[in-house]
Amino acid sequence: MYGNDFAASGGELLDQVADAERELRAAADRSVRGGSDEETYFTELVAADQKIEPRDWMPDGYRKTLIRQIAQHAHSEIIGMQPEANWLTRAPTLKRKAILLAKVQDEAGHGLYLYAAAETLGVSRDTLYDLLLAGRQKYSSIFNYPTLSWADVGAIGWLVDGAAIVNQVPLCRCSYGPYARAMIRICKEESFHQRQGYEILYTLAHGTPGQKEMAQDAVDRWWYPSLAMFGPPDTDSTHSAQSMAWKIKRFSNDDLRQRFVDMCAQQATVLGLTIPDPDLRWNPDRGAYDYTAPDYAELMEVIRGNGPCNRARMANRRAAHEDGAWVREAAAAYAAKHAAPAAPTAEAVHA
Amino acid sequence: MPEWPLWEVFVRPRRGLSHTHVGSLHAPDAALALRNARDLFTRRQEGVSIWVVPAAAITASSPDEKDSFFDPAADKVYRHPTFYEVPDGVQHL
Ligand SMILES: [Fe+2]
Ligand SMILES: [Fe+2]
Numbered sequence A: 001m002y003g004n005d006f007a008a009s010g011g012e013l014l015d016q017v018a019d020a021e022r023e024l025r026a027a028a029d030r031s032v033r034g035g036s037d038e039e040t041y042f043t044e045l046v047a048a049d050q051k052i053e054p055r056d057w058m059p060d061g062y063r064k065t066l067i068r069q070i071a072q073h074a075h076s077e078i079i080g081m082q083p084e085a086n087w088l089t090r091a092p093t094l095k096r097k098a099i100l101l102a103k104v105q106d107e108a109g110h111g112l113y114l115y116a117a118a119e120t121l122g123v124s125r126d127t128l129y130d131l132l133l134a135g136r137q138k139y140s141s142i143f144n145y146p147t148l149s150w151a152d153v154g155a156i157g158w159l160v161d162g163a164a165i166v167n168q169v170p171l172c173r174c175s176y177g178p179y180a181r182a183m184i185r186i187c188k189e190e191s192f193h194q195r196q197g198y199e200i201l202y203t204l205a206h207g208t209p210g211q212k213e214m215a216q217d218a219v220d221r222w223w224y225p226s227l228a229m230f231g232p233p234d235t236d237s238t239h240s241a242q243s244m245a246w247k248i249k250r251f252s253n254d255d256l257r258q259r260f261v262d263m264c265a266q267q268a269t270v271l272g273l274t275i276p277d278p279d280l281r282w283n284p285d286r287g288a289y290d291y292t293a294p295d296y297a298e299l300m301e302v303i304r305g306n307g308p309c310n311r312a313r314m315a316n317r318r319a320a321h322e323d324g325a326w327v328r329e330a331a332a333a334y335a336a337k338h339a340a341p342a343a344p345t346a347e348a349v350h351a
Numbered sequence B: 001m002p003e004w005p006l007w008e009v010f011v012r013p014r015r016g017l018s019h020t021h022v023g024s025l026h027a028p029d030a031a032l033a034l035r036n037a038r039d040l041f042t043r044r045q046e047g048v049s050i051w052v053v054p055a056a057a058i059t060a061s062s063p064d065e066k067d068s069f070f071d072p073a074a075d076k077v078y079r080h081p082t083f084y085e086v087p088d089g090v091q092h093l
Helices: A004-029 A038-047 A060-079 A081-085 A094-119 A125-133 A150-173 A177-205 A209-228 A240-245 A253-271 A296-306 A310-323 A325-339 A346-350 B030-041 B063-073
Strands: A281-283 A288-290 B006-012 B020-026 B049-054
Touching: A004 A150, A004 A177, A060 A081, A060 A094, A060 A125, A060 A240, A060 A310, A081 A094, A081 A150, A081 A310, A094 A125, A094 A177, A094 B020, A094 B030, A125 A310, A150 A177, A150 A209, A150 A253, A177 A209, A177 A253, A209 A253, A209 A296, A253 A288, A296 A310, A310 A325, B006 B030, B020 B030, B030 B049
Parallel strands: none
Antiparallel strands: A281 A288, B006 B020, B006 B049
16 A cells, blocks of 8 residues: 555565464474473474473473563553553544554453463463552553554554564464464454554655654654563573573564664655654665664663553553452352252153 | 353354364353453454353363373274275276
């Protein structure tokens, strides 16, 4: 719709998801002859790109790393509904409103797929949820920034969902089966998220000067927080090496960040908007764009709870959970009432 | 409040194909499990039929038994047609 280049990059991501799905099936056909002990067998399965399944033996650290990562991912999907929900009732047209509703509903679904994947590792959803509400598990720092204008909904779709996709496509190849399968499903749904955001920005950028200014302002505010979504630089990243060895993670934070910058630089020119980085330029020697790194000190502050919206996000989540208690109680009461019909007597059965 | 029970969800993608496991969810009863499964797993017409099964009702073989449990089939190559030699010249066999 906006030139082949953007369509190609969206298409490429979907191709990568399809490849991951094909590989998953192909690997399943290769047989791995069981090793002498369970740990050897685990290592052989991972080496052969086969999936580890819930009831397989796995190292404690593998289980713990996955629970932490999948839970944080699930929490991000759920908290991530808030910034966009802020504009649901004020979307400029009914069409935009229906689209945004569908997108936010998808994010709720992603949260549920991921909580279910975490549960296969032996932890309950309620436990994870309590850890989130108690502030003992994190969600992505990006959702602690406010959505000040309608253009922010566009910037979130293009940049935040875009960064999420770059992060998530390699997870479709994760060694843990339930997580890989959930990610394949999620990534297929994500590409519409990025495109709807891009379309919002494109429309604004080609509208009145005021609309274009609004779009540029949104990109200016979301660019660096989006770069920070890839986490600390490789030099400071703590769990990377082990996660790579276990094939939970496939690429380093900085590699993924670079991939994202390279994608966006081209897409921004089609939008007619400027990425707020005076040092962004193509480096032919590296075959990649040079760019200014995000402010990692700010990232750490936001993770510590001191971003612009941390308290509001958690307060909203707690309120929604408490205000929804009566629904859960009513559903449970209804189920209990219908689960216990008067047991039929023997005579009744044979009558 | 105790957690709602877990349900495993199976979706038949199209008429003629088998139901395939797609994931799981929590729900207080079967009727709500079915509705939630529709909202969660078929938002893009991914299926024409859904089964929900209480996860607690599933008995699974243990991965620890992978050898002893499935090995009896390994030495019965004569169950495969390729085991048999077909004489030259015979047709439609
Ligand atoms: Fe998502
Ligand atoms: Fe998304």
